[in-house]
């Protein structure tokens with residue numbers, strides 16, 4: 001679990017907030033008034049998804065138009081072949097609590 005402090009206020013100023021986490025870069029945005037936390041890079045070729053178009057409950061990559069369902073990251077339309085990692089999250093007062101499915105692995109092996 002990770003607590004991202006002050007995210008609610010930041011989302012009132014910016015519709016999309018990029019955060020660097022132990023799990024990599026992620027984006028926090030509101031979809032239908034609820035927080036959605038998804039990986040910041042498109043699974044197709046790494047397009048920056050903070051620039052994705054948000055249409056209702058869909059996220060459309062600005063690079064090649066892969067389309068993902070925001071609530072669970074499922075790919076609705078390619079070229080991406082794999083889904084977008086989406087992590088459960090909820091507001092707790094001004095903060096956002098993110099429930100990672102597992103602890104990050106130590107990529108350095110140190």
Ligand code: FES
Pocket residue numbers: 042043044045046047061062063064065066078079080
């Ligand atoms: S990088 Fe996102 S669709 Fe290609």
